[in-house]
Amino acid sequence: MRYGQRAGWGVIAAVVAVVAGLLGGGGVADAAGATAYPAHLSLEASYGAGTVTNGWERVERFRDTTTGFAASAAEGYPPDGRGDQDGVRVTYFGGVARPASDRFLLYSAPGWNTGAQSVPVLLVHGANDTADRAWANPGESGGYGCGAMSCPSTGLMQYLAARGRRVFAIGFAHKQGDNLMQAQAVGDAVAAIKAKLGVAKVDLVGWSKGEMSARAYVSSLKPAWGRAYAGDVRKLITLGGPNGGYDYPYAHGWAHDFSIWPECGGKINAPSPHSRMTCYGTYTAHPEYSMTPSGGYDDYPGQRQMLARWDAVYGVDQSAQDWYTTYYGGQGFYTAGDGIQKALDSGSLVAPLRRAGVPATVTTYLLAGAAPDVIGIVNENRGPSDGVVFISSALDTTGIATVGATATIADANHLELGWNGTSTAQVAAWLALP
16 A cells, blocks of 8 residues: 555644655755755655654655656565564554655764765665664664673674764664565665765665665666666675575475464564465465465565576585475475475566666675674574575675675674674774775
8 A cells, every 4th residue: 555545644744755856856955965855756744853763864754756766666564464564664654654665764863964084884784674663773673683691782884884974774664565666766865875975886785675766776776767876885885695696484484484384473574485384283375474476475575686596516414394395395294385496486576686886986895794693593504604694695796897805704693793792893894995
């Protein structure tokens, strides 16, 4: 359901949206040298002191009015609400828990217009996450949300801002959304930052799934209605990004499903490699959680786009229940599914991204974690990994023309890469390079 079809706009939010919308096309002077926002960007609302939390200075909601975007923007959501926006993000999205993907949030950190470093940085969060938890308050969602027994209350945003960086972050409407649409939003966020500050280029930091949309933007991999890369990114830094793809849901499907299937007690907003599963003696169907389009649902396109087969490299975990049918498709003892190849054929972006290539003008840095000790999940153990993504995938440079450097953080798992002390120091060092 799209914005105009949903209730929830309060009087104040409506007034803010109208005023901001009028200003959005014409531009607002945020800082010296600022210019107008592009004509396709509408600033709908702005939130500051009294509303914004987790250390940010302000949050703005934009809409991309490009012809064709609106027709694709109403992505599917799991009907039980697990994929809905939550907390203060519902306020930022105008009281709409299931916003269309032509909307996005732009977060501004303290010092966004006064930091000493000339090139601003845009942080791009990963799957089932928010800019708040990913970059500003890893402990926002409580214990284990950051991948460790205890979670810090500050993150990479505060670390970089304290060192003179002008820091921004994007917040996506759909937590597991299509990476090509999210790539368009990344380009929009970069354009908005350029307009605010009067700068020519921005640095991008993409964590996990966020690497896919950031890389797709600079590679001009886009929908038919989309805009090509504008040549406005200086550096791309990926944190635990599946540059070579991943197959974790299929390699560990049985255990993975217990965190998803409601009859088994699961609540996680993540896709399943199965369409049917037996929980406590009851065989049930849940096409809405499927990795591939099923039963009229396609709620997890962004996950499908990250898939690649690793069975020829690291094999398949044959100790897992229904391991063969989970990975290769078919009816197992307790589960049934189409297998990873069907999902790949339904739209992986790993090969297209490699073919498109990151331009030589974008210096790219790749960071991997090496601690497979994420709390609460079955960690990826078939080969060296951060618990979710293989190190060899995170550091895969295929299609990247200019590699600045690669590094592996020995004591960071997949969920710690955004706040681990060694990781944040490495990101800051790469950003500081000329």
